[in-house]
Amino acid sequence: MSCNSCSKSFSLLRQEKGCPGCGFSYCSKCLNHKVFLQKLNAEVKVCTKCKQQANKNDNEPTTIEPPDAYYRRIGIPTDCAMNKEVSSNTTDQLIYEKLKKLKEGNQENLTKVNNEDIIARLQKLKDDIPSTSTTELEFRLANLxxxxxxAVQSKPLLPGPDLRTEQEQADDLMKQYMAQSHIDTKYKEEFDVLVNDIETRLQKLKGTYTSGQKKPSVTENNEKSDDEEEIVKKIIHRAKEQTSVEENEVCDSGLEELPFCEICNEDAKMRCRGCKYLFCKRCFCEHxxxxxxxxxxxxxxxxxxx
Incomplete structure (x- = not known):
């Protein structure tokens, strides 16, 4: 970076300082003009261009122009920069005038369009829409x-308010329940009839069915249940006998146990009352x-x- 006035590069001895007026970088030698700035409400040191701008007594607001060294740094001479600024101002003015003319022309065109034209356009758009009613569409869908x-007609999404009393609602619920139970019994009877029919056909195919054969009565079922109870009792009695025999065998095998300690295999001196194992005195204390x-x-x- 270098100074925008003298174009000398900044260093430790030549420090970079900003102009309070325009904000560009200058060295301390180029910031040697004291001017009172309203935005800071104080007297500060500014560059030469800010000094010249302050000497002007123009009340119109003016833009801050960059210094000549800035144009030299970016490779544009000062005369070209001024001409470019003038040309940009003229182009901006031309664009503004064209936009203003276009805006005025659009407003004139809008005022020419009356309500009759809008109605005619809407009528043309409506003519293009098919005039098929919903009932016809539902009829076609049902045929398909x-x-x-x-079954195809549209139904209201939300149910209407229930205007029945509590007694009427209870009566209706009872009727629905009775109708449902009647349907269940009817289907159960039909199912039983079908099952019996299938059973008779199977028995005929096997050759075990006779016309005089009857269904098992309640007494026969009770006799079967009694027989099953007796069988269960016999099984339990046999299991008890087997367990008693096993206990006797264990007791007999206890007579044949070896008289040694369970841990160190030395001569046993005592039998534990809890686990019934044999121990010597030392191992029993540990056990x-x-x-x-x-x-x-x-x-x-x-x-x-x-």
Whole structure:
């Protein structure tokens, strides 16, 4: 970066400073004009162009022009820049005049269009719309689907208000319930008839059906249920006998247990009352547990072998 007035580059000795008036960068030597600025309400140092602008006593607002060094830096001479600014102002004026003429012409065209033209245009648009009614469309749709017209007719989305009393609503609910139960019983009877018919056909095919055959009575069903209860009782009795036999076998096998400690295989001296295992004195102290009931013992002596 360099100064916009003297075009000298900025460095540690030549610091960059901004002009309070125009905002462009200058060195301290080029900012040597003191001027009172209204926007700052103070007297400050500004560049030469801001000084010249302040000396003018024009009351019209003016734009801040960039310094000549700025145009030189971007490669545009000062004369070309001025001519470009003048040409841009003239083009802006021409564009503004053209837009104004177009706006005035549109307003004139709009005033010429009257209500009759609008009505005629709307009528033309309406003529293009097909004049098929909703009833005809519903009839055609019902014919295509092969259903009555009532199934296709549009229904209201929201139900109307219920004007019945509480008693009437209760009566209607009872009627609906009775009708539903009647339908259920009717279908159940028909289903039973069909099932019986199928059963008779199967029996005829198997050759086990006779015309005088009757359905099992209630007494026969009760006898069957009694027989089943007796069978269950017998099964339970047999299971109890088997468990008793197994317990006896366990007791007999206990006589054949080895007289050694369960942990260290030394000679057993005591039997735990909780788990019924054999232990020596040292291993029983380690095995002792109050929560499991293994806190007491019975003295044990090994049986004599013949």
């Amino acid at each position: 689907k092969g259903v009555p017209t009532s 002792k547990d109050d929560d499991d009931g293994c806190d007491s013992y019975d003295p044990y002596t090994a049986p004599k072998t013949s």
